Amino acid sequence: MINLSSVKKKEDCCCTPQKNKNFLARTPEITGQAVKSLSNITRERPEWVTGILNTRSGLVPIVTTEWTRTDRIGQIRSRLGGYRMNYSVRPGLYAVGAPDSSSDVFISANYKLSFDILRRALRGISGWILVLDTRGINVWCAAGKGTFGTDELARRILGVNLAGLVSHRRIIVPQLGAAGVRASVIKKQTGFHVHFGPVDAKDIQAYIRAGYHATPEMREIGFTILRRLVLVPIELNQALRKSAAAALVILIIFGLQPSGILFKSAWTGGRPFLLFCLISIITGAAITPILLPFIPVRSFALKGWLAGAAAMAPLVTLTPLGGTSALLDAAALIFFPLMSSYLALQFTGSTTFTTISGVKKELRIWLPVYIAGLAISIVIIILYKLQSWRII
Amino acid sequence: MKYLKNAATLTFDPDRCTGCRRCVEVCPHCVFEMHDGKARITDKDRCMECGACALNCEFGAISVGSGVGCAAAIIRSMITGGEPTCDCGAASSGAKTTDCC
Ligand code: SF4
Numbered sequence: 001m002i003n004l005s006s007v008k009k010k011e012d013c014c015c016t017p018q019k020n021k022n023f024l025a026r027t028p029e030i031t032g033q034a035v036k037s038l039s040n041i042t043r044e045r046p047e048w049v050t051g052i053l054n055t056r057s058g059l060v061p062i063v064t065t066e067w068t069r070t071d072r073i074g075q076i077r078s079r080l081g082g083y084r085m086n087y088s089v090r091p092g093l094y095a096v097g098a099p100d101s102s103s104d105v106f107i108s109a110n111y112k113l114s115f116d117i118l119r120r121a122l123r124g125i126s127g128w129i130l131v132l133d134t135r136g137i138n139v140w141c142a143a144g145k146g147t148f149g150t151d152e153l154a155r156r157i158l159g160v161n162l163a164g165l166v167s168h169r170r171i172i173v174p175q176l177g178a179a180g181v182r183a184s185v186i187k188k189q190t191g192f193h194v195h196f197g198p199v200d201a202k203d204i205q206a207y208i209r210a211g212y213h214a215t216p217e218m219r220e221i222g223f224t225i226l227r228r229l230v231l232v233p234i235e236l237n238q239a240l241r242k243s244a245a246a247a248l249v250i251l252i253i254f255g256l257q258p259s260g261i262l263f264k265s266a267w268t269g270g271r272p273f274l275l276f277c278l279i280s281i282i283t284g285a286a287i288t289p290i291l292l293p294f295i296p297v298r299s300f301a302l303k304g305w306l307a308g309a310a311a312m313a314p315l316v317t318l319t320p321l322g323g324t325s326a327l328l329d330a331a332a333l334i335f336f337p338l339m340s341s342y343l344a345l346q347f348t349g350s351t352t353f354t355t356i357s358g359v360k361k362e363l364r365i366w367l368p369v370y371i372a373g374l375a376i377s378i379v380i381i382i383l384y385k386l387q388s389w390r391i392i
Numbered sequence: 393m394k395y396l397k398n399a400a401t402l403t404f405d406p407d408r409c410t411g412c413r414r415c416v417e418v419c420p421h422c423v424f425e426m427h428d429g430k431a432r433i434t435d436k437d438r439c440m441e442c443g444a445c446a447l448n449c450e451f452g453a454i455s456v457g458s459g460v461g462c463a464a465a466i467i468r469s470m471i472t473g474g475e476p477t478c479d480c481g482a483a484s485s486g487a488k489t490t491d492c493c
């Protein structure tokens with residue numbers, strides 16, 4: 001084990017060495033450097049920072065467990081996928097309540113939403129939060145990528161001199177971070193024993209009360225209708241973003257006449273197809289994810305195809321939207337369910353139970369189907385154009 | 393909900409298992425349970441290949457191929473021949489911070 005007292009601080013954020021021996025000194029000797037970082041903190045102080053604690057690990061911002069309106073709006077915006085920019089907090093040490101050397105240490109990612117959910121879950125208790133630099137990505141994703149990882153965690157623990165701050169040697173790492181954090185290495189490098197907390201931050205207090213023990217229910221990541229609903233806006237947002245190109249292609253196909261591109265025929269002829277396109281996007285990126293457990297096959301591509309076909313078949317055969325040309329109907333029936341299928345397969349990236357080997361297996365079957373379907377649709381559309389221009 | 397049958401690459405070697413329980417602690421799908429002082433796999437089809445168990449088993453009793461599971465990333469890697477990387481990786485350039493992966 002490394003002798004922690006001799007470990008040099010690597011962080012310079014707000015960790016000014018303190019001379020006083022008192023853990024939380026009433027009248028801290030504020031060095032010049034400390035004054036500077038204190039004013040830095042207060043000047044850029046976010047709403048959720050309510051004070052500054054003077055500790056052996058330097059000045060530590062105290063954060064509230066309440067959410068303000070800004071936090072709530074931020075949550076909604078990030079869930080809608082509205083943040084192209086970073087939604088993050090500064091990595092480092094934070095305090096909740098009035099922590100002391102026996103208080104628990106909670107590890108978090110510096111995605112603001114992850115951090116917010118954690119501090120809200122700590123309402124009524126005191127503790128330390130150590131935020132890792134995950135480049136603004138949530139714990140789960142960052143663990144998969146390795147930024148919420150062993151090296152970063154060990155570096156932060158040593159960097160803030162956690163061993164000098166608390167007298168115990170346990171840290172609570174979110175369970176979903178386990179894919180990136182190797183507990184045995186943390187123990188070796190820092191002396192801290194990793195307790196993997198519950199999957200859901202809201203169970204943290206029950207977990208602590210049970211003596212750092214999670215029930216099997218707390219250990220399991222569900223994929224409830226609520227979780228799926230929360231993901232739908234992002235899926236739709238991403239799919240619709242890309243659909244502008246599809247809409248343009250549809251308009252061009254229908255507008256293309258021997259005499260050039262006519263806007264009027266593009267609009268009148270293309271309108272049903274634009275609607276089909278929109279419906280298959282919604283079916284693939286929203287309806288399929290929501291109905292996931294109710295579509296009785298396991299393959300996501302097939303789930304999406306079934307949902308797409310179920311939506312498209314009656315529209316094309318029974319409503320006035322179809323019916324003008326058998327060729328067009330055929331193209332629509334081939335193409336759009338496959339589009340729903342493709343979008344549904346994309347959703348595997350957001351679920352909590354699909355595997356990379358499984359997605360690869362699906363793609364080996366479905367990628368050729370997608371390509372063939374696209375090719376057949378193109379051929380049919382060409383035939384249709386030739387027919388409508390009375391060339392054949 | 394379960395994904396495809398028999399697709400997960402999870403393997404477990406009971407001879408190496410010391411019964412330390414770490415895998416039970418980290419698995420978000422309760423794939424492992426303790427039995428007679430050793431771990432055992434309950435239902436492999438529930439495994440999502442997150443890799444947490446293999447990473448945290450100090451005794452090398454578990455192996456699993458893990459990686460990013462979004463289709464777009466895999467298609468890209470099939471075309472370019474590289475490892476799948478997820479869109480959210482763009483965050484290093486300050487881009488996305490979604491729940492996706
Ligand atoms: S983590 Fe490894 S050694 Fe420990 S119980 Fe699981 S399989 Fe056995």
Ligand code: SF4
Nearest residue numbers: 419439440442443445
């Ligand atoms: S890879 Fe993840 S889901 Fe699969 S058994 Fe291991 S911990 Fe559980």
